[in-house]
Amino acid sequence: MEIKPIKTEADYDAALERINVLWGSPENTSEDDEFEVLFTLVEAYEKEHYPIAPPHPVEAIKFRLEQMGMKESELNKIIGNRSRKSEILNGKRKLTLKMIRALHQELNIPLESLIMPY
Numbered sequence: 722m723e724i725k726p727i728k729t730e731a732d733y734d735a736a737l738e739r740i741n742v743l744w745g746s747p748e749n750t751s752e753d754d755e756f757e758v759l760f761t762l763v764e765a766y767e768k769e770h771y772p773i774a775p776p777h778p779v780e781a782i783k784f785r786l787e788q789m790g791m792k793e794s795e796l797n798k799i800i801g802n803r804s805r806k807s808e809i810l811n812g813k814r815k816l817t818l819k820m821i822r823a824l825h826q827e828l829n830i831p832l833e834s835l836i837m838p839y
Contacts, residue, residue: 724758727766736763779810781834782824789828799823 727733736759743759746752776784786793796806800820808814816824821835 724755724762727762733763733766733770736766775831775834778816778835778837779812781830782810782828785828785830799827 725732727736740756740759740763743752743756746756775781782796783793786796793806793810794803796810797803800806800809800816800823805814809816809820815837816835821832824830824835825832
């Protein structure tokens with residue numbers, strides 16, 4: 722097992738190919754150890770070179786509602802009346818700190834998904 726840092730796209734591609742070969746290796750074997758190390762290296766490389774930005778807060782809210790099988794109307798009791806909910810979901814109004822806390826608490830939406838960097 723020769724493992725080295727992933728510094729280039731070629732290194733990254735080679736690591737991915739090796740991971741595909743090692744996928745499903747029996748646990749507690751040298752192949753499984755190699756898989757885990759390569760997977761960690763690939764994860765670190767992807768985090769630096771292919772970062773995934775958090776979703777827009779409105780998209781995070783809609784996604785969570787869909788996951789929970791809830792209707793948009795159920796947001797009224799969390800973020801306020803119907804018109805306020807509509808303004809938020811249509812991007813005409815920003816979330817307040819109180820709304821962010823309520824959405825995080827009630828729907829378990831990560832705070833970083835609800836706070837937009839301006």
